[in-house]
Amino acid sequence: MDDLIYKKAVFYVMSGTGNTYRVSRWIEETVNRDKTETKVVMIEDADFNKDFNHSNDLLLGLLFPTHGFMPPWSMIKFLFRIPKRSDLPVMCVATRGALKIGSLHIPGASGFAAFFAAIVMFLKGYRVKAIFSLDMPSNFINFHWGLHPKNVDKISKRSQHRLKLLIPRIFNGQRILFTRNNLWEILWCVLLLWLVPLLPIAYLIIARMFMAKVMFSNNDCVGCGMCARNCPNNAILMKKIGSKKHPYWTYHCENCLRCMGYCKKKAVEAGHSWAVLLYFITSIPIISFVWVWLHEALNFFPVKSGYLTIEAVYVFNFLLYIVYFLSAVFLSYWIFWYLIRFPFFNSFFSLTTLTHYYRRYHQPETKVKHLVSKKNKSADARDSSVNRKAAMPS
Ligand SMILES: Cc1cc2nc3c(=O)[nH]c(=O)nc-3n(C[C@H](O)[C@H](O)[C@H](O)COP(=O)(O)O)c2cc1C
Ligand code: SF4
Ligand code: SF4
Incomplete structure (x- = not known):
């Protein structure tokens, strides 16, 4: 990884329970070793003028969880808010919910999620460099039991390993589009369109x-x-x-x-x-x-x-x-x-x-404060200082 093509990266992240946020940090760790300047920004804190203010060697990353084979609503709205740009390279990553039962690893299915983001970005004039989905422990516990910590660890290690192989290729300028993983997601898209359009x-x-x-x-x-x-x-x-x-x-x-x-x-x-x-x-x-x-x-x-x-x-x-x-x-x-x-x-x-x-x-490694938008944090701090003042005897 000596001569990386992209020396800077901005990752826009939406994450409910921390999986996607953690993935962005794992990517950061992989490339930072090679002195890449990276920035992880929660979508609520995006400031396009400031974030896009650099040279040709910038890669934009969009990372979000899969919700019902699509990006979540807030991410869809965010995608439409991103300004049109010609030629900025972009990587679209959807995390998906995997399960583990005994030794059986059941992968998640992102379906349209990452493709949807890629199509919107392509229509806005961006160069789509990579599309992929990544298994993380499923957080969908209104539908199934919460995974055992041992299984959480196993699924996470597997994904970390996959990222270590994949990310250097993307930062070296390789396109990651026609992969087995994307074929799996296309099969899901076809199945879904056919069954329930x-x-x-x-x-x-x-x-x-x-x-x-x-x-x-x-x-x-x-x-x-x-x-x-x-x-x-x-x-x-x-x-x-x-x-x-x-x-x-x-x-x-x-x-x-x-x-x-x-x-x-x-x-x-x-x-x-x-x-x-x-x-x-x-x-x-x-x-x-x-x-x-x-x-x-x-x-x-x-x-x-x-x-x-x-x-x-x-x-x-x-x-x-x-x-x-x-x-x-x-x-x-x-x-x-x-x-x-x-x-x-x-x-x-x-x-x-x-x-x-x-x-x-x-x-497990992600605290809720990592996920909360900076705007919310400062509003919170303001509120508590007002409350503290109000609580002080006059
Ligand atoms: C409402 C909801 C819908 C989901 N739908 C899917 C899905 O269609 N396919 C899938 O593989 N995982 C699905 N999942 C699992 C999450 O996409 C997955 O666990 C993701 O890594 C969570 O990321 P986060 O912790 O950053 O929010 C769903 C989770 C929730 C809460
Ligand atoms: S109410 Fe709970 S589940 Fe709904 S968006 Fe807020 S944090 Fe997420
Ligand atoms: S108010 Fe506090 S205790 Fe009640 S549901 Fe919310 S976080 Fe949990």
Whole structure:
């Protein structure tokens, strides 16, 4: 690695539970040994004018986790915010969730995630030099158990080793595009497009509408507000219930699971029993009731009597369902939030939730302060100094 082509690098990072942040630090360690000037910037702190202010030997890195085979919402928005630039080389990296069961290593699948970033950057005039996805211990613990530390270590070591081989090649100017790893991701893309063509887009919407609305804090929550302060999307409001404050999840949550992974009291749950109930509430065949009512009250047969075409009835049904779905999700969460303030209901939903029994996950070497945007940190410092002043006797 004597004559590296890229002597400088800026890595823009989005990371929920620290995996992607750690990967950016591992890359930094690999190239810093050869005196490359690197900078890791959380996407909330990006300052394009300052960061891009260098010479031809700069490589731009975009690193983010996979959420439902796509980049997370905040990363997608960030990609669209990046200014157009001609010819700046870029590397797109998606971390993905791997599992290990005994000696069996189950790789994750990033699907469209890294390709999506690469296409946006290409359309903005950047030179896409490398696209790859990297296995990290899966943090998706609202869907499966948290990995044992031994398995976390094994998956991480494997990825570190892979980076040691890959990164020098990229910094030496080799293109990393047509690889076995990308073939694996293309196979996933083809499979998904064939099975459920709109899955990635549907996931982005459903996760936002549904998954955030099953999060709650259990009776162990002490109302410290750490989850709210460290949320990358400011998606948690601390609301007063009785004598203490509790976190309330808003629609800004994109399910990065930082709050769940870093809560010291293990108090953040993704309510499975509540999700099942919510599923039934939102899938009540409301349209059938409406048609039966219209028929009984008004003797209304729209298709038969020629008032509406069958297509118009379908569109009406669909719109009605959307209106019902949105109001049902909204109202149910409100009722749910009211119920969980009572220890009995809170215990019921906690004990019937699998996350209650799962180990939590965050990347072991990464502290939450590493992930929090500098802006948030300074706002926090300001707040606490104001609070300290307010607490001082006058
Ligand atoms: C909501 C959500 C969706 C996920 N979807 C996928 C996926 O589609 N494919 C995959 O391989 N991993 C998936 N994962 C796992 C993460 O991408 C993976 O663990 C990643 O390394 C987490 O990085 P972070 O700690 O930087 O947030 C998902 C995780 C979450 C929380
Ligand atoms: S959920 Fe955890 S981090 Fe959030 S307020 Fe409660 S105890 Fe604090
Ligand atoms: S509320 Fe929790 S899961 Fe949602 S975006 Fe914030 S930290 Fe991530």
